[in-house]
Amino acid sequence: MALLEVMDLSISFTRYRGLFRQQTLEVINGLQLSINPGEVVAVVGSSGSGKSLLAHAIMGILPGNARMTGSLRYNGEPLDAKKLAALRGKELALVPQSVNYLDPLMKVGAQVRSSSTDKAELDAQRKAFARYQLDQKVEQLYPFQLSGGMARRVLLSTATISGAKLIVADEPTPGLHQEVAQETLRRFRELADEGCAILLITHDIESALQIADKVAVFYAGTTVEVASAADFSGSGQQLRHPYSQALWQSLPQNEFKLIPGSQPLPGSLPEGCLFAPRCQQASAECSSLRPAMRDLRAGLVRCIHAS
Numbered sequence: 001m002a003l004l005e006v007m008d009l010s011i012s013f014t015r016y017r018g019l020f021r022q023q024t025l026e027v028i029n030g031l032q033l034s035i036n037p038g039e040v041v042a043v044v045g046s047s048g049s050g051k052s053l054l055a056h057a058i059m060g061i062l063p064g065n066a067r068m069t070g071s072l073r074y075n076g077e078p079l080d081a082k083k084l085a086a087l088r089g090k091e092l093a094l095v096p097q098s099v100n101y102l103d104p105l106m107k108v109g110a111q112v113r114s115s116s117t118d119k120a121e122l123d124a125q126r127k128a129f130a131r132y133q134l135d136q137k138v139e140q141l142y143p144f145q146l147s148g149g150m151a152r153r154v155l156l157s158t159a160t161i162s163g164a165k166l167i168v169a170d171e172p173t174p175g176l177h178q179e180v181a182q183e184t185l186r187r188f189r190e191l192a193d194e195g196c197a198i199l200l201i202t203h204d205i206e207s208a209l210q211i212a213d214k215v216a217v218f219y220a221g222t223t224v225e226v227a228s229a230a231d232f233s234g235s236g237q238q239l240r241h242p243y244s245q246a247l248w249q250s251l252p253q254n255e256f257k258l259i260p261g262s263q264p265l266p267g268s269l270p271e272g273c274l275f276a277p278r279c280q281q282a283s284a285e286c287s288s289l290r291p292a293m294r295d296l297r298a299g300l301v302r303c304i305h306a307s
């Protein structure tokens with residue numbers, strides 16, 4: 001059974017334009033995703049595609065003006081506000097994209113540990129610090145005394161020693177030295193091999209592929225494809241969605257082939273398939289109907305032409 005299931009998730013914000021006019025911005029549309037224990041699922045997509053909002057929806061920390069529909073299930077049961085409050089920071093851990101999530105008034109060592117007296121906790125925290133090349137003295141510092149990279153390593157330490165069953169890591173490696181970034185990925189893989197589920201949000205497909213089992217490709221607030229990591233190879237002919245193929249082929253080490261146009265913005269989404277305006281295979285049908293996610297070759301795709 002999936003540990004976490006995200007079903008038909010949509011998130012919108014209301015924007016006021018002037019005194020009386022309101023506009024609803026759909027930023028996540030009908031998103032599907034599931035993750036099993038022992039799995040690393042990478043979520044890749046360009047900036048603004050809704051990756052962080054997905055992380056925040058899972059953790060139950062969406063901003064107050066966000067409206068969410070659809071459902072989340074954890075261990076087969078609805079993940080509601082009460083359940084989230086009980087699990088957050090314990091079974092569910094977040095490595096936030098922004099380092100501003102640290103408590104500015106608390107020394108970092110104490111923030112990483114959940115208890116101030118437990119010797120095992122202290123050992124675990126010191127081990128995590130050593131793993132991420134943080135000096136023991138860092139324990140006694142306040143967040144404002146840390147560099148961005150150090151703060152990120154503190155956040156990683158917190159999530160990886162929490163004993164969580166699901167870790168949602170939102171862009172955990174930018175700003176880290178290559179060696180520490182590699183160690184971070186290695187540790188995620190190790191935690192997954194021990195039974196943890198890891199949702200790795202990133203726009204760096206290359207490094208995600210080093211450890212991921214599955215990859216969910218995001219475009220304009222929805223998943224357009226869920227593929228196995230092995231499908232990202234060669235010229236991408238195993239991939240199902242034209243956007244995933246384009247994303248793969250745009251990498252410098254592949255063909256570096258860029259596609260014209262840009263991701264549509266919330267508030268001006270096309271009526272049909274979100275990718276249709278940039279898709280070479282688009283037909284008239286694509287511009288009028290938003291395709292549903294469907295099973296294809298042991299993966300999922302949201303395209304009527306994929307075969």
Ligand SMILES: Nc1ncnc2c1ncn2[C@@H]1O[C@H](COP(=O)(O)OP(=O)(O)OP(=O)(O)O)[C@@H](O)[C@H]1O
Pocket residue numbers: 013025027045046047048049050051052053054063097203266
């Ligand atoms: N509080 C908010 N109010 C209105 N719109 C928001 C809010 N938070 C996020 N958005 C919009 O939702 C969309 C998705 O944002 P999100 O931060 O999830 O993207 P992302 O994929 O994580 O991008 P990045 O790779 O840059 O981190 C963006 O268009 C963003 O402007």
Ligand code: NI
Pocket residue numbers: 051052053097170
């Ligand atoms: Ni983000």
